[in-house]
Amino acid sequence: MSVVILDGSTVRSFVADEAAFARSVDARFAALDANGDGVLSRAELRRALESFRLLDGAGFGSAEPLPLPAEVAALYDAVFEQFDADHSGAVDHAEFRDEMRRIMLAVADGLGSQPLQVAVDDEGGSFLLEATEHEAAMVAAKVQEESRKAAEEADSK
Template structure:
């Protein structure tokens, strides 16, 4: 885990670099697509999100219920063709919206933030470092 100093432009400039952002999104998609069918099922997505949540419960809601609710919300919002799976385009929309929400949350003032290696946020930081060097 790293503790870089970032602001919203770190994230937005990463998203604006379409080739780099798309490459990272495709990489994430492939990691989540366990069965390799080119679509993300609820199980595949919940496995990815589930690994980000703490073990046990949060506010007396079991972890499994939190993951289920999160997946329900995601599929309701991003499964445009309502086939019960996310294709790469739908996953990109989800990822972009999450990254933009993080950028808004971070704001324009520099902040110290704990970031997991290999995360999209870390990829944004690496992109900033590579473009400013």
């Protein structure tokens, strides 16, 4: 587990970098495509969603009951339908990338402009961790470029 500091602009910048975002999403897609057929089945996407453990109840010691299996199945079906834009029964690369873009931009809107500390899983390939690493690389490149220009100016004097 890592803690990162980010805001909505961090996520938007990552999504706007088409090449970096595509590499990240395509790597996640490949990891989810268990049978390697180039599309995500309902079962493959469900396994991914289950790994997030979003429906494990309200937490340790909570009196909240676990959702009923039918409710869980309906939720997973609804999420799959959201990803499967063409209703083909499978999610292809383009559908996955488009929906992940929409999700990440919604996350950016939710984060707003105030920097927040966020705990992220650094072993599962977190999009938020990748967004902060992308931002750090961009800042480092800018600083390096400014240092290079300053050195060139100093050498020309």
